[in-house]
Amino acid sequence: MHAHPDHDHPHPPDDDDALTYYQAMEVAVRELLIEKGVFTADEVRRQVEDMDSRTPARGAKVVAHAWADPTYKARLLADGNSALEEIGLDRGPYKLVVVENTPAVSDQAPVHNVIVCTLCSCYPRWLLGLPPDWYKSRAYRSRMVREPRAVLREFGLELPEEVVLRVHDSTADMRYLVLPGRPSGTGGWSEERLAAMVTRDCMIGVAVPTCVTQDASPRGT
Amino acid sequence: MRSHHDMGGEPAGPVQPSEHDYALWEKRVDALLVLLTRKQRMNVDELRRNIESLGAEAYDRLSYYERWMQSIAQTLIQRGVISVDELGRKIAEVEQRHRDSG
Amino acid sequence: MKRPRIDPMAQRFQPGDSVRVRRADPPGHVRTPWYIRGHTGVVERVCGLYPNPEELAYARPGLPAQPLYRVRFLQRQVWPGYSGGARDTVDIEIYQHWLDSA
Numbered sequence: 277m278h279a280h281p282d283h284d285h286p287h288p289p290d291d292d293d294a295l296t297y298y299q300a301m302e303v304a305v306r307e308l309l310i311e312k313g314v315f316t317a318d319e320v321r322r323q324v325e326d327m328d329s330r331t332p333a334r335g336a337k338v339v340a341h342a343w344a345d346p347t348y349k350a351r352l353l354a355d356g357n358s359a360l361e362e363i364g365l366d367r368g369p370y371k372l373v374v375v376e377n378t379p380a381v382s383d384q385a386p387v388h389n390v391i392v393c394t395l396c397s398c399y400p401r402w403l404l405g406l407p408p409d410w411y412k413s414r415a416y417r418s419r420m421v422r423e424p425r426a427v428l429r430e431f432g433l434e435l436p437e438e439v440v441l442r443v444h445d446s447t448a449d450m451r452y453l454v455l456p457g458r459p460s461g462t463g464g465w466s467e468e469r470l471a472a473m474v475t476r477d478c479m480i481g482v483a484v485p486t487c488v489t490q491d492a493s494p495r496g497t
Numbered sequence: 498m499r500s501h502h503d504m505g506g507e508p509a510g511p512v513q514p515s516e517h518d519y520a521l522w523e524k525r526v527d528a529l530l531v532l533l534t535r536k537q538r539m540n541v542d543e544l545r546r547n548i549e550s551l552g553a554e555a556y557d558r559l560s561y562y563e564r565w566m567q568s569i570a571q572t573l574i575q576r577g578v579i580s581v582d583e584l585g586r587k588i589a590e591v592e593q594r595h596r597d598s599g
Numbered sequence: 600m601k602r603p604r605i606d607p608m609a610q611r612f613q614p615g616d617s618v619r620v621r622r623a624d625p626p627g628h629v630r631t632p633w634y635i636r637g638h639t640g641v642v643e644r645v646c647g648l649y650p651n652p653e654e655l656a657y658a659r660p661g662l663p664a665q666p667l668y669r670v671r672f673l674q675r676q677v678w679p680g681y682s683g684g685a686r687d688t689v690d691i692e693i694y695q696h697w698l699d700s701a
Contacts, residue, residue, distance in 0.1 A: 295595045297588075298563040299522045304587035305570055306529060308579050315532045323528035324521070371646065373669075385686065394505030394632055396545055397561070406527070408516045412561055418509040421634065424674075425683045430512055441687040443674075445505065447630050448667055448692035449649045498624060499633040506634040506678065539658075546628035546656035576658060 330405040332476035334365060335453060338403070339479065340471035343458040349376075356453065360403070368402035370451040375444060377457045377484070386439045390428065390481030391452045392420040398446040400453055404476055411480065421445055431482040454479050459487035501553040523562040529569055539572045547571045608648065610666045611695060616642045618670055619701040620693060628656035631697045635689075639701045640672035643690055651694065666695040 310317055341363055342349035352359035356372030375389040393399065394417045399407040410416050419427050424443050425435055435441060444452050456478045462470060477483035519527075533539045547568035551559070559567065573579045612618055622637045630652050645668055650661030674687040681687070 295592065296563075298559075298566045300588050300591045300595070301566050301570055301584075302522050302526050302529070303591045304584060305566075305573065305579070306525060307591070308583060308587055309529075309533075309573075312578070314536060314538060314578070319532055320525060320528050323531050324524045327524060327527060327531075392505075394634075395503060395630060396548070406519060409561075410512050410514050410516065413512060413515075414504060414557075415509040415512040418504045418507040419512070421632075421689050422506040422678050423682065424687070427512055431514070437684055439684065441674075441683055442671075443687075443689045445632065445689060445691045447632060448646070448652070448694065450646055450667075450669070450692055500629075503629075503633045505632045540655050542628060542652045542655035543658060545652075549628060 327406065330402060332404045332479065333471070335400070335404045335476070335479045336471040336474035337467070338363065338365070338453070339455060339474045340467040342455055343470055344467050349455070352455070366402060368400070368451070370400070370449060372400060372403070372453060373450045374453045374455050375442065376455040379457055380438070387442060388435055388439050388481065389442045389444060389454045390420065390424060391444050391446060391454060392417060393446040394418070394421055395447055398451060400451040403453065404479060408476070428482060431477070433483060454481040456485050459485055461487050500549060501556055502549045526562045526566050526569070530565060533569070538578055539569070539576060543572045543575070544568050608663045608665070610645060612642050612666070612668060612698065614642050614644055617701040618642055618698040621697050621699060628653055631693055632691065635672065635677065635691055638672055638677055640670040643669040643671040646692060668693055668695065668698065670698070
């Protein structure tokens with residue numbers, strides 16, 4: 277099988293009968309390490325479950341709380357890890373840098389942020405769970421630093437020219453969360469309702485939250 | 498010389514918005530890395546270095562967690578946690594078990 | 600006459616300083632992307648002190664810990680023919696030993 281530079285190797289076929297070389301290696305390494313007492317089978321199982329429990333809903337909760345409480349937002353921007361602890365989330369193994377999408381204010385241009393790891397796949401996993409395939413793909417990693425607006429357009433996000441676009445390349449020990457702008461028309465919404473609007477893609481920066489009202493009746497205060 | 502993995506700014510095609518539910522074996526590879534780093538038998542920089550050392554052809558051909566698995570095995574061999582011989586024997590045993598289970 | 604020993608832990612740059620990324624090209628595990636080498640940017644913040652991943656990648660401690668900076672670069676200065684906004688930036692974490700004053 278020859279290499280396709282522009283095409284990422286798809287995930288292994290979902291064939292329960294086949295055992296690929298690397299699947300066999302995984303079993304072998306795991307069994308050896310259990311035999312050697314490095315860890316137990318139970319620890320492996322618990323770690324898989326732990327990772328499964330980490331979904332973008334965690335990050336959405338942080339965003340919604342920051343929207344609802346400006347003083348929390350200030351603390352989140354100043355010290356992301358402590359702000360996570362404040363609302364009962366684990367601070368995580370890496371320093372969390374929260375970058376805020378801001379609207380036009382007096383003479384300040386609006387700012388939009390987007391995250392990439394060109395060198396591998398660094399991502400705030402403890403907060404959002406495992407990253408999507410496209411985030412780890414050759415096309416995203418190569419092009420997001422060089423032609424970010426074109427890539428965002430492919431995701432359906434068209435940024436006006438006056439918006440300042442900041443690409444953050446996660447090359448070292450920081451991990452990033454985009455704090456999207458709160459859509460208008462959400463005044464008085466509960467944090468649960470606000471959080472439901474905040475998708476993973478909004479917190480990577482390839483999307484913005486959209487406010488879709490459930491019905492046509494006007495929202496009271 | 499630019500390394501193959503160091504791809505920021507290189508030309509590429511459209512981003513395929515593909516996602517897949519991670520298979521159990523992939524989640525276990527991920528768990529291996531987390532547990533091994535937590536227990537200080539390896540670190541994430543060794544993982545990255547050994548992925549970067551795969552060479553361009555293998556880097557492109559292997560899937561994400563296949564790269565991780567190869568790298569974890571190499572790192573554990575380098576660290577002396579497992580030997581090449583015992584890993585080879587265990588892989589063969591696993592494959593035989595799989596064949597026997599029909 | 601003995602040359603004074605440079606304390607690698609001393610922070611050489613402050614936010615707002617102009618810095619240039621060195622053009623070195625070593626083999627091994629490097630976290631300074633190829634595309635930014637030789638470019639000049641502004642320190643956006645000091646991230647803290649971290650062990651050197653170039654050493655960690657070989658299971659060495661990477662000490663003493665180095666200052667790590669987020670450096671902001673203007674996209675139109677990094678990429679010839681950049682077709683986005685004139686104030687668009689790319690922000691990258693770079694270890695102190697890769698930076699010179701500019």
